[in-house]
Amino acid sequence: MAYVIIGSCIKDDSCIEVCPVDCIHPKPGDPDFESAEQLYIDPVECIDCDACVEACPVDAIYAEAWTPEKDQYAIELNAEFFLQRAARDGAPA
Amino acid sequence: MARPAVRVAVVGAGPAGAFSAAQLRSWGVGEIDLFERLPTPWGLLRGGVAPDHQEIKRLEQTFDRQTLGRGCRLLANVEVGTDISHAELMEHYNAVVYATGAQTDKSLGIPGEDLPGSWAATEFVAWYNGHPDHREREFDLSGKRAVVIGNGNVAADVVRLLTRDLGELERTDVADHALDALRDSQIEEVVVLGRRGPAQAAFTSAELRELGNLDGVDIVVDPADVELDPVSREWLDEEGTFTARKNVELLREFAAREPTGAARRIVLRFLSSPVAIRGGDRVEAIDVRRNEIVRSGDGSLRARATDDPVETIECGLVLRSVGYRAVPLPDVPFDENYYVLPNDRGRVLAADGEPLPGVYAVGWIKRGPTGILGTNKRDAAETVARVVEDIEAGGLPDPPKGGDDLDALLAERKPDLVGVDGWRSINEQELEAGRSADRPRVKLASRDELLSATKPAQPA
Numbered sequence: 001m002a003y004v005i006i007g008s009c010i011k012d013d014s015c016i017e018v019c020p021v022d023c024i025h026p027k028p029g030d031p032d033f034e035s036a037e038q039l040y041i042d043p044v045e046c047i048d049c050d051a052c053v054e055a056c057p058v059d060a061i062y063a064e065a066w067t068p069e070k071d072q073y074a075i076e077l078n079a080e081f082f083l084q085r086a087a088r089d090g091a092p093a
Numbered sequence: 094m095a096r097p098a099v100r101v102a103v104v105g106a107g108p109a110g111a112f113s114a115a116q117l118r119s120w121g122v123g124e125i126d127l128f129e130r131l132p133t134p135w136g137l138l139r140g141g142v143a144p145d146h147q148e149i150k151r152l153e154q155t156f157d158r159q160t161l162g163r164g165c166r167l168l169a170n171v172e173v174g175t176d177i178s179h180a181e182l183m184e185h186y187n188a189v190v191y192a193t194g195a196q197t198d199k200s201l202g203i204p205g206e207d208l209p210g211s212w213a214a215t216e217f218v219a220w221y222n223g224h225p226d227h228r229e230r231e232f233d234l235s236g237k238r239a240v241v242i243g244n245g246n247v248a249a250d251v252v253r254l255l256t257r258d259l260g261e262l263e264r265t266d267v268a269d270h271a272l273d274a275l276r277d278s279q280i281e282e283v284v285v286l287g288r289r290g291p292a293q294a295a296f297t298s299a300e301l302r303e304l305g306n307l308d309g310v311d312i313v314v315d316p317a318d319v320e321l322d323p324v325s326r327e328w329l330d331e332e333g334t335f336t337a338r339k340n341v342e343l344l345r346e347f348a349a350r351e352p353t354g355a356a357r358r359i360v361l362r363f364l365s366s367p368v369a370i371r372g373g374d375r376v377e378a379i380d381v382r383r384n385e386i387v388r389s390g391d392g393s394l395r396a397r398a399t400d401d402p403v404e405t406i407e408c409g410l411v412l413r414s415v416g417y418r419a420v421p422l423p424d425v426p427f428d429e430n431y432y433v434l435p436n437d438r439g440r441v442l443a444a445d446g447e448p449l450p451g452v453y454a455v456g457w458i459k460r461g462p463t464g465i466l467g468t469n470k471r472d473a474a475e476t477v478a479r480v481v482e483d484i485e486a487g488g489l490p491d492p493p494k495g496g497d498d499l500d501a502l503l504a505e506r507k508p509d510l511v512g513v514d515g516w517r518s519i520n521e522q523e524l525e526a527g528r529s530a531d532r533p534r535v536k537l538a539s540r541d542e543l544l545s546a547t548k549p550a551q552p553a
Contacts, residue, residue, distance in 0.1 A: 007299025
């Protein structure tokens with residue numbers, strides 16, 4: 001399980017500031033930060049601590065199991081962001 | 094640690110102003126006044142963000158808690174530059190932070206742009222969001238086809254508002270006058286024109302996905318349009334953003350869909366630039382030229398006109414959504430090339446390039462109309478850091494007058510000033526009306542209604 005950020009993310013970094021395992025990207029200063037339409041949670045790293053859910057001012061973060069029907073696409077989207085990022089950086093996915 | 098006693102005016106209570114006020118407060122600035130031209134705060138969060146994106150409007154609660162809830166004053170229904178001058182602000186505050194945004198739209202510069210029936214999309218947005226300056230506008234929705242020019246988030250918003258099921262809109266805080274007009278809308282097809290190709294569309298993938306998921310609406314994309322040209326294909330593979338790749342995936346999926354014969358249709362067209370809007374006494378058609386993608390000298394991809402024959406699309410409404418533009422503020426330097434206040438990381442610069450002591454900029458008036466809501470939080474952090482540096486260096490001007498003088502001046506000039514209590518009263522009445530109608534809020538959409546609501550409602 002993991003947490004998931006949906007498309008209503010406003011990229012205000014509140015979640016990044018509270019994430020204890022640094023699993024929310026891209027971060028300000030990253031080369032792909034400005035072009036990113038939202039932030040994403042790395043499902044491999046996320047520890048389901050709920051801190052980001054509390055911090056998000058627009059309720060754009062859900063536990064995977066509780067992601068609304070219309071936003072279910074975001075589960076795969078969050079994971080895919082990190083797979084593509086790893087592939088692009090040549091780092092192991 | 095006690096902070097030096099400093100008074101700061103933030104001009105504009107939109108997201109950039111609200112984030113700035115919150116951060117100044119959090120650092121320890123004692124007196125912060127949030128000036129706002131309208132009787133209501135939060136700028137485009139109230140008047141721009143689409144009513145069917147209600148979840149984003151929850152940010153209002155954060156703004157309220159971090160500013161008004163922590164002792165920042167609201168001085169709304171006061172227009173800086175008209176009701177009170179820049180020089181007068183400087184007489185009463187140590188620092189003035191301009192957060193006035195970008196209040197007008199870019200023009201296309203094509204014939205017929207000003208024909209009745211051709212509007213800036215932002216005017217339509219302000220109207221359906223209950224902006225009091227746009228209450229009296231009348232959009233003719235009697236034609237069967239509307240054309241939206243542009244591929245950004247405003248374009249996506251107006252397309253949804255023109256096509257979305259009325260039952261869904263009725264559960265939002267869309268302005269009642271807009272709901273009435275949309276109820277009688279005859280529009281069956283909305284054609285969306287993008288200057289560049291599918292790989293360069295400015296939509297976010299979330300916005301595109303949403304357009305493809307509207308109940309009772311078909312989305313139409315010409316399969317030929319999603320066959321990328323070699324330049325775009327190479328760009329997408331080598332440099333394309335995650336969003337661009339998702340957009341192309343989504344558009345290919347849309348192109349493969351069979352129309353269901355739904356009552357309304359969204360037609361996304363790419364590589365299409367309007368060259369003229371035509372009609373006698375109102376819009377009747379738009380002429381569109383085909384573009385191709387070329388790589389320009391600096392490596393960026395741009396659209397270039399082809400020699401293909403110009404195509405004419407009949408339509409009764411044109412909404413132009415090609416960007417916002419800031420307007421100059423009286424007595425404050427303005428960069429006429431970039432339409433911003435000339436500034437160094439938020440410090441406004443005089444003509445000689447030196448900072449004007451105590452004058453700052455934040456948000457769109459500082460960086461131009463780019464980024465999303467959260468961008469303003471980082472932008473505010475940069476500007477607030479400059480204010481703090483200047484406070485700590487003792488570099489802020491010492492104003493000859495204080496808070497009591499300002500209050501006396503405003504009491505004389507603006508007896509209908511809306512303060513925190515007035516706004517809370519408006520807010521409570523709108524929310525209460527929403528509760529009885531099973532809507533998040535019912536907006537008061539004229540200045541008169543808003544101003545009369547600043548007094549608590551009388552028990553019936």
